Amino acid sequence: MENIDRFISEMSSLAWGLPLLILLIGGGLYLLIRVRFLPFLYIGHAINVLRGKYDNPNDDGEITHFQALTTALSATVGMGNISGVAVAITIGGPGAVFWMWVSAVIGMSTKFFTASLSVMYRGKDSNGQLQGGPMYFITEGLGKHWKPLAVFFSICGLVGALPVFNVNQLTQAFNDIILVPSGVTISFTSNLIVGFILVGITSVVILGGLSRISKTASKLVPAMVVLYFVMVLLILATNFENVPKYFSMIFTDAFSASFYKGDSFLGGVVGGLILLGIKRGAFSNEAGIGTAPMAHGAAKTKEPIREGLVAMLGPAIDTLIVCTLTALAILATGVWQSTEANGVSLTANAFEEGVPAIGKYALMLCVAVFSISSLFSYSYYGTKCMSFLFGAKHKEKYNYIYIVSIIIGATTSLSMMINLIDTFFALMAIPTMISTIILAPRVVKKAREYFSSLKKVN
Template identity: 75%
Template sequence: MEMLNQLLKDFSSLAWGLPLLILLIGGGLYLLVRSQFLPFRHIGHAISVLRGKYDDPNDPGQISHFQALMTALSSTVGMGNIAGVAVAISIGGPGAVFWMWVSAIIGMSTKFFTCTLAILYRGKDSAGEIQGGPMYFITEGLGKSWRPLAVFFSFCGLIGALPVFNVNQLTQALNDILLIPNGVEVGLYSNLIIGILLVSITALVILGGIKRISNVASRLVPSMVVLYFILVIIILVAHSNVLPYYLKLIFTDAFAANYYPKNDTFLGGVLGALILHGIKRGAFSNEAGIGTAPMAHGAAKTDEPIREGLVAMLGPAIDALVVCTLTALAILVTGVWETTSDNGVSLTASAFADVMPNYGKYALLVCIAVFSMSSLFSYSYYGTKCMSFLFGADKKHYYNYFYILSILIGATTSLSMMINLIDGVFALMAIPTMFATIILAPKVIIELKAYSKRHKLIKHEN
């Protein structure tokens, strides 16, 4: 058993290692240059699309642009933004934040391409309903001979979408922030109660399908981002005297790596290791290129692929440039990253408790709970999409029952082996997604230039 645990741990580390980062970041840079930064010049237009200016209820699809973005965001805005950023800073120092930003900007380009393709090459499931996602743009865009790649993606998606890690971390946060400090004895019984509560809420939402998931996500995600923003602003105002110093330190330490362990090097130096660390954390947080977001955006009501790509592009900006930055600044200005031995979500909780000792960590817990719950809803949808592609639309509901059972397992056990397995296969989803996206990139460029010219977004074709 110990050997199997180590094997899965090595598998997860290898899957999230340098080859995947080269594919995600190198591929993203290629897409950025290939598009001549054109999508970034259309951010104003993307916001107009998001606000519903171009919505047409008669367009094919199931949900609005806004609901598609919120569904995708509900899976990325979560523990990665709150606990993941804390880990990045505790290991890499302030400079890691800068490289997370770089990863986010590259991720914006990747999301634009993958989610444009999700609409451009939509397919139909066995029930005849229009569907989008990497498995469909692989088979529809590259041809039926590429179906094994789509099957590989879908099979990995079945396992990668399981919520064991998310539930495990949420249970830990409830124990550490709420139960233990208030004298409640935690164990199998208390974790089982948490699991049953999560199962009840999740089942109520996910059994209603994508429309109910998107409706709930479109209400929860914006409100929690606003609450989180307000809480961090309170922290930043309380430490406004040191805010300029830490903002400057993020940039200077990004190229000095003064806070990164000197015994850990990459490409011959500590700076290389810091860049790798920051970009890895950023890629893990915004999930650009993994293939999850195209499944949500592929359900959008639109007949204009570029519009959905532009809306999807806003995802990493909200996820990393806003939420991750808020977390980072809260941890830095309070100084808890240097004064405590806390890590992960506990470090973020320490920052909130520093300024708001009575209610800060509880307000943070509310944000964590909602972010994590909304992630549970979205991942169930991704799993059913993969199930439907592999075994038929009439079988997809079986995945929900398996999914709900895994919530109980995640809440009541540590499951380090399962978590490493899920992390690893989740990362493997990026291989077919990025390969297909890079091959089909010229098709997106043609569509982008035609759309820009047709809607007079540029004066002449680039």
């Protein structure tokens, strides 16, 4: 297992090298400049679209704008925000949060383009049903000779969509918050039991298809975001005197990397810190990776730009808001320096320190709902990749692979799971970003037409 762990770690380091950093951040900046920051001027309009003001039940698609965003958010607002931030702070200190923010702002532009393309270039699966996502906008937008790129994305998506990291951290949270304080000895058997419980819950929802997934996510995710928001505000209120100090440290440490403990990158520790923040930011909001466009491509709409605007809200919610709240809770309580905990255990320590009586149990509830809801969304992404590669009649077979992987995630190490998913996220980003950059001028043209029509109406 140690050799496998080391091999996967080396794969992750290789995948997240300078070329991918240039593609994700450089490509995202190019998209931002190409569209001249225009979508950022229409945040209010995006919220109106999300509220259902422009919904038309007769439009092509399967789910509403709101359901598309909550389905995408149920995958992104999850362990990336609770555990991923803790991992980033453990390795990089407060400065890692700043580079997660940079990743999110650039990611908002990337999400706008990828989600717009997912509606502009929807394709049909082998059953004749409309589908969206990178594999379809590659083949429909760039042509059939680009299909190898779409196939590469889908193959990587089969692994990237596996829920091993979320399950691993949910199991760790259950052990640390519920079982250990109750005097239960943690073992392979106890982890296996947790895995089987998750298999049972997940199976009921994912075998019901996208409709059941989106309806469940649209009810669970908003409620848990509100609960999480309230709990973190309580923690910050009880540690108010520390908040300004650590908030300013997020900026100062971003360029000094005083607390960074990882490998250097581009010859320095600041480079390593930037890479860490970008990686954790990408895992948090998935901008440029290509998963969320699969959900947004299923939205009921004839206007691609509307869905792009809705998708753009995703990184703002999950990274700029939820990740920042988690980071401030961990920093202000001081647990990032006073304990050896990592991942979700570190966040649990912050909640217990900030709200002693109920904090860790409220976190357990949020972790459970975020993790389980993300299991639903990722299964949908995996079945879409399976359908593209092998035909729609075989897509349900992926769910059985997916269910087995839940057991693997519950019984293996954190580092292995992080590196495995990081590697395949990196590989998925390559075809997604290349095709998005090539097709960007078409989105810009469509966006200018749409925004001009809005001005005429107003």
